[in-house]
Amino acid sequence: MYGLSVRWSLAEAPDGADAALREYVHGTSLARFTGMDGLRFKTWRTRPGEWFEGTYVFETAAARDAFAASFAQTAAESPGSQVIGSAPVLQEPFDVVAVAEGGAGFAAGPGPV
Numbered sequence: 673m674y675g676l677s678v679r680w681s682l683a684e685a686p687d688g689a690d691a692a693l694r695e696y697v698h699g700t701s702l703a704r705f706t707g708m709d710g711l712r713f714k715t716w717r718t719r720p721g722e723w724f725e726g727t728y729v730f731e732t733a734a735a736r737d738a739f740a741a742s743f744a745q746t747a748a749e750s751p752g753s754q755v756i757g758s759a760p761v762l763q764e765p766f767d768v769v770a771v772a773e774g775g776a777g778f779a780a781g782p783g784p785v
Contacts, residue, residue, distance in 0.1 A: 673712055673729050673730065673731065673767075673768035673771070674729070674730045674731075674732060674733045674735070674736040674737075674765070674766075674767060674768065675727065675728060675729045675730070675736070675765065675766040675767065675768050676727075676728040676730070676736050676739065676740050676763070676764070676765050676766070677725055677726070677727050677728075677762060677763070677764045677766065678725065678726045678728075678743065678747070678760050678762065678763050679723055679724070679725040679760060679761055679762040679763075679764075680723060680724045680725070680752060680753065680756045680758065680759075680760050680761060681722075681723055681756075681758065681761045682718075682719075682720070682721055682722055682723055682724055682756065683721075683722070684757065684758065685755075685756045685757055685758075686757055689724075689755055689756055689757075690718065690720045690721065690724075692755045693716075693718065693724055693752065693755050693756070694718075696751055696752070696755060697716045697782075698782045700751070701716070701751070702781070702782065706780070709735075710730050710731050710732065710735030710736075710738075710739075711728060711729070711730055711731075711735070711739075712729040712730060712731055713728075713729050713780075714726060714727065714728045714729070715727045716783075724752065724756065726752070729768055729771075736765060737765070740763060740765060743763070744763060747759050747760050747763065
């Protein structure tokens with residue numbers, strides 16, 4: 673599997689950006705990526721007030737690289753960048769060594785509010 677991390681700094685983000693990002697992910701972005709061809713899964717991560725990140729895992733390197741190239745062209749205008757007020761500070765490909773499903777099982781959908 674082949675991963676991609678896209679991270680934004682929240683250090684200079686406007687007040688309320690954390691809540692606005694959560695609302696955007698739950699209300700729009702989650703549906704956009706659910707069932708996306710070539711994508712195994714996407715996780716949205718945040719450290720409120722510090723950073724916000726999309727972590728993608730693709731079936732093939734070609735799918736990852738095509739998405740990364742396309743996103744790089746529009747990253748500064750992406751919805752996340754609009755909420756945060758700046759472009760991503762990192763777009764980094766990586767290889768996934770393994771994924772283990774725990775005893776609680778895999779859960780898709782919104783996280784804690």
